Amino acid sequence: MQAPLRNFLPLSLLLIGAATAAPIRKETIAEGFHDPMSISVAADGDVYFVEREGKMFRVRPSTGGVFEIGDLPVSALRSTDPKSDSAVEDGLQGIALDPNFAKNQRVFLYYSVPDKLIDRLSRFQLKDGKLDISSELILIDVQTQRHDRICHHGGSVQFGPDGLLYLSVGDNTNPFASDGYAPIDDRPDRMPWDAQRSAGNTNDLRGKILRIRPTEKGYEIPPGNLFRKSTDKTRPEIFVMGCRNPFRISIDSKNSTLYWGEVGPDAANASDKGPAGHDEVNQAKAAGNFGWPFLIANNKPYPIVDFTTGKPGRMTDPAAPKNTGIRNTGLIDLPPGQSAFIWYPYADSPEFPAMGKGGRNAMAGPVFYFSPKRKYNILPKEDDHTLLTYDWIRGKIWKAKLGTGEKLEKLEVLDEGNRHPMDMEMAADGSIWLLDYGSEWWFNKNGFLRRILPDSANHSPEIAIEPVAGKDRTFSVKSATDAEKDPIVVTWWLTTGITEKKLGTGSTITVPAGEGSEIRAVASDGKSTNGIARISLTTEKAAPELTLNLSGKAPDYVFGNTIDFKVISGTAPDAAQTTVSARYIPATGHDAGGPQFSPEITALVTANQCLACHQVDHTSVGPAYLNVSLKYRDRPDALDYLKNKVKTGGNGAWGEVPMPPQIALKDTDADTILRAILGLSDGISQSKGSLNGKITLPSKPATAGEGGAWEFTAEAPGFTTAKFRVPAK
Structure with a gap:
């Protein structure tokens, strides 16, 4: 079954205003979570959520109670092996409560199975308030690969008002070797780099949004999915195909229309290999093919590139896309491509200017309907039937007003300044729950749960x-x-x-x-x-401690001298991941505990979304700014070189994960930020990759005066940092 191509309103109507909506108020209810991924709100107001490494929690908003109610064994990247090329985005991805949860205590979880190459959707039951792992009923197993930095899991689980269960699944592909364009590498040994085998394959569950009806002992296929049951070379569970990473889905509570945010590829500009990368917010009123890896945005086509020669070949026809990939086990002739509902690149979007520009990671939130009987209405009556969409990188929430035929009438910013909004769901009282992932890409300890209310609501004490x-x-x-x-x-x-x-x-x-x-x-x-x-009333168990021994005595610790060191512990850390640092602290009477930006620079990098991927002194998805400073501070053209890298983007200097071009960054702001970054390493030197080696103390900074101190540290993942200070001479 194939859905027709969507009709759109004229662009002139889409360009109407970008004014910010009426103010809202945000209340943080609980915090300190470790990579929280997904929430589901119960009818009684309790909020359930899961963390990436397998834990499940219940939050009781009326008392602030936070209860760990489960710990599911999962495959996941962990701080004990942070550089692993396997399980890069594995983990406990999604949660949905059964529509009859109040009576049956059933919960649906999507997770990476630890001992098999499978991502699994299962039904569990809570027993005495706790996740009963033995109650697992396996529903769907999605075959997956985990090597070679393969990523994209999707993992959003949602029930529609008709009791149908939706699951989003990513394309399970390495995106880092196709220059930000379509990963359609047909060479025999390039399976991880080929999304034709998954998202473009009608006989594979990856790169799809699945739709089923759970039953007492399994599930049924509802009518209206993309392929009829028993159709050769297809899977009947598929409702939507052609997805790259459909990360957060939402279902209209009145008409079951499906929305999702599609995280797009990284190409900054169009070339002969295809269009610029776009993120998408998609709408599916019926089953369909949304194009990836052959189409993107409003059906912009990719050519079929020969990865042996690098030359583009046949251009994809959006009305009749074909999958001729050597790993395709499904149909060659695919359903016609469906245009995205909203699409936006790194640059300003000519069609949707309210989206702004910069990094991107699209998500879909709930559909708002005004109700005078409900305690809270986030939006006014004139915004009845409005989709809320948001972006993990940009930290913004938009309201997309829907009109006749669910066409987009108006798009406006509702809120901005959020950190990393990960999941959003509306409660029965009309308030909205927002789960924030935390400041890092992995290994957060500062995720939080926040409630959004209209600003007109009575203030909490x-x-x-x-x-x-x-x-x-x-x-x-x-x-x-x-x-x-x-x-x-x-x-x-x-x-x-x-x-x-x-x-x-x-x-x-x-x-x-x-x-x-x-x-x-x-x-x-x-x-x-x-x-x-x-x-x-409790304290966390401390990690094993490192000890750092230095040769010589305090008089030897002068600028430019080289000293021997030895790092020891009861359990030896991985030498390759061990860093020994020396930092000069001026005699100013105070110390911030490490290099940091001034308040003015902090405000500037926050406003430009720099902290979405970088931190000052530790690695996130991008390198620590301190490490950038240490690497480039002695290069004469460092400022111009880094400015060009920031503007054009790229990958390879710090690993495979690409840095998107920061085209929204003003030249004057770039100069200010980069000078601050290069100044972070003044008075600091490091030695990496050795437990028994040498470190040369830094040159004397221009700001150094009499006195001061040396701070020496040894750090390794999973260990308590060794740190001590001695007077500087």
């Missing part, structure tokens, strides 16, 4: 608590205020495993000895969401 000096396990309210000056009632709650108990009310509480892991004070004014303050 603000509360702070503190331990009572001299009284063990006794806590008191430090402050409690309410913007509307309503009376506040403070209730104390104690987390005990996967549950909690109420301890009482008032300004002070004593926690029973040996009980609980977290104490919380909940401030209520009876009109708004509650204010919450928390103090942990």
